[in-house]
Amino acid sequence: MRARLRRLFADGREFVWTSHIHHVAGDRDCHRCVRLRVWGAGKNSRVLEADLLSKAILPWGCATDNSYPTPGEVRKVIDHALAHGWDPGLVGGTFFLSEASAFELPDFLLTDRLRDEGAPDPTTRVFEAADAADQIP
Incomplete structure (x- = not known):
């Protein structure tokens, strides 16, 4: 099955993006993670990659999480990647957005757990985000 490429126009430039659903294990739960990949200057340009960890806290974990960017x-x-050094016009390579950047969206956190099993526990981070927003059930 081919990846579905979506188009997005921003600041006079066309970006093409795709995403794939994964799951990452935490110490206490499984979480949905969506790997986002974005190109800004054709298929040979430097790709932006961000692993978006769902903040959803559901009784059955990732099995019922339908979060999607x-x-x-x-x-x-x-916009965050461009402000932090991503140059989509460069040829080749990957620009990774790391959880160290502390960037988050209303429904997602960045995670490194999909690339690095030693990254911080996603369950702890999801519960901390929910606690900060007073959403712990």
């Missing part, structure tokens, strides 16, 4: 959220990720 909207085009508006993708635009916010692009």
Whole structure:
């Protein structure tokens, strides 16, 4: 099955993006993670990659989580990456957005757990985000 490429126009430039749903294990739960990949200057340009960890706290964990980034959220990720050094015009390579940047969206956190099993526990981070927003059930 081919990846579905979506188009987004921002600041006079066309961006093409795709995303794939994954799951990451935490110490106490499983969480939905959406790997977002964005190109800003054709298929050979430097790709932006961000792993978006769902903040949803559901009784059955990732099995019932249907969180998915909207085009508006993708635009916010692009804007953040551009402000932090991503040059989509460069040829080759990948620009990773790391959870160290402390960037978050209303429904997502950045995570490194999909690329690095030693990254901080996603369950703890999801509960901390929910606690900060007073959403613990």
